[in-house]
Amino acid sequence: MTDAQRAATTAADGRRPRRGPRAALAAATALPVLAACGVGAEPVHHPELSDGEVTISFAWWGADARTQQTLEAIELFEREHPNIEVDPQYSDWVGYWDRLATTTAAGDMPDVTQFDQLYLASYADRGALLDLATVSNILDPSALGEDILESGRVGGDLYALATGATTNGILINTTLFERYGVELPDTADWTWEEFERVAVELTEASDGEVHGVSPFGIDTFSLTVWARQHGGNLFDDEGNLILDADVLAGYWQRVRDFVASGAAPSVPHISESIGLPLDQTPMVTGETALGFIPAGQFIAFQAAGPEFDYALADWPTDEDAPEGFQYLKPSMYWAAASTTEHPAEAALLIDFLVNDTRVADIFGLDRGEPGNPAFREAMRDSLDEPGQESLAFTEAMAEEVGDTPPITPNGASDVDLVLQRHFLDMLHGDASPREAAEGFLGELNDSITAAS
Structure with missing residues (x-):
């Protein structure tokens, strides 16, 4: 489950204190x-x-x-x-x-x-x-x-x-694109290059008041879609961890590229956005205009941001992306x-x-x-x-999805927490994308092995 999902499922009274990502991790791992x-x-x-x-x-x-x-x-x-x-x-x-x-x-x-x-x-x-x-x-x-x-x-x-x-999708704040006069490409067949280009254009058109994209990097749903775009997967049918370190490093390098180009907000802004309740996330407050979400959350986002119009689109691809990289989770x-x-x-x-x-x-x-x-x-x-x-x-x-991948094996239930921790190390420069990827894979593999 993504942080947006966790945020959307707060306690019945709807109150939840804001706290930093490291504090949230400590609480969750306890x-x-x-x-x-x-x-x-x-x-x-x-x-x-x-x-x-x-x-x-x-x-x-x-x-x-x-x-x-x-x-x-x-x-x-x-x-x-x-x-x-x-x-x-x-x-x-x-x-x-x-x-x-x-x-x-x-x-x-x-x-x-x-x-x-x-x-x-x-x-x-x-x-x-x-x-x-x-x-x-x-x-x-x-x-x-x-x-x-x-x-x-x-x-x-x-x-x-x-x-x-549900599949994973791109949430688009169409109101912001119209407000700043940035034209979206054909989202039925857009590329990663086009995706980043319009994100940068929106940031520049708004003089930095809005950034183009809230990047991915901290949940296994989007990571699995990324891995499948690159011919891989997280686990095999026997519960073995099979994700290639280069694929994960590329996933996180894309986040760094978004930040460097101005497509995404600054590192402190991204870090502070992790774990926020859904109605405080940048996609709802209008601070970013593109985000990666489970498509089933579309209704929750639209309800939380009634002053905006939202749309859903499939992920952008590179020309060598295989068919069926999306799946019904x-x-x-x-x-x-x-x-x-x-x-x-x-x-x-x-x-x-x-x-x-x-x-x-x-x-x-x-x-x-x-x-x-x-x-x-x-x-x-x-x-x-x-x-x-x-x-x-x-x-x-559902007409385009591939086979559903194997479920998370015993010993890997904390995979999103481990992923988030190594993502933060990478984001803050404490590790390169490759080093963070190897650290994540090593830690998760040890946990799976210990549980078998």
Whole structure:
């Protein structure tokens, strides 16, 4: 998940203090570590629903809008199943994984959880997640399609169902380009040279009041797209780290080039922008006009910056970029605890969340473009203009994407934090792009090896 994603999923009251990137890293890396031993119980195959009163816990991360949507869905589920009470548990991104690690280690993981691919293999390999094949008498995931289902498998077993998926895209503040009279190239087929050129032109046209681009560099989603543009990937199917140091060095050198040319803001400005809440990010405040985002966040950006008009575009390329470098990244997942005392009811809730089209009307695109096609059709007419644009972009990109890469392996759940730390070393000149790349790869490989 990118920093913009984390920022968009602040606590329900929406308040979060501003803090520097190094302080944020220190807080995030202080999360409890899930115990290495298995934490699950022997699963009951094809459990039956209870006729008595049952309470199951349901945990998710997200901002207030997501929380209100989810509470509305819970209320609908409880009306349909009056003997089942759902105990809601929600927090911001960091607090969520902190609490989840603690409760899982204590054998008290919530019955149903919203999950992220960064942690899926880690929890599954430790036996914390329920094998969903054991509840196939209640949970029917077939509407999601094999590609979506494959993204929730670990070691061949299905542990989670993706809520939806999104590509990575370029967010464009078209208002700023119009204000300063800078013409965009054809974004359907633009090159990196054209991308940087218009970014520099915007910086110069605004006399530095606005910079052209908020650079990438600190999240594995955009890094994976960059690697695939250059014929590589982060991990292979066996969970090995296969990213070439030269590819990563080139990724970060591009950031340095943006800063040097004036396309991007200064190093201190970039550094201070990391970890800001979404409504304080440069793309929302109008300090930059181009940014790299998961396309599913388009609605959140448009809502946070109503005085601007935004558009979405595919990444620029070089002429030798392979087709299919973009991919549909699972937005998040639904999973159940292997320790649940009520696997049938937990499965029933997940089935409701992925198959009942009334949920589509409630959630909209908040959790990404739905993996269930029936959900997309159910919500299509009710989406506002930004929602329609976001859905249209993702559907168009779905025709061009390549295979979904392997999920983050066990031992690499902190990959974004490690990436950000070495990015900051590079950005501040404490390491060259090549040195920072080698440091990142060495540290991450050691972590994966230690967990195997």
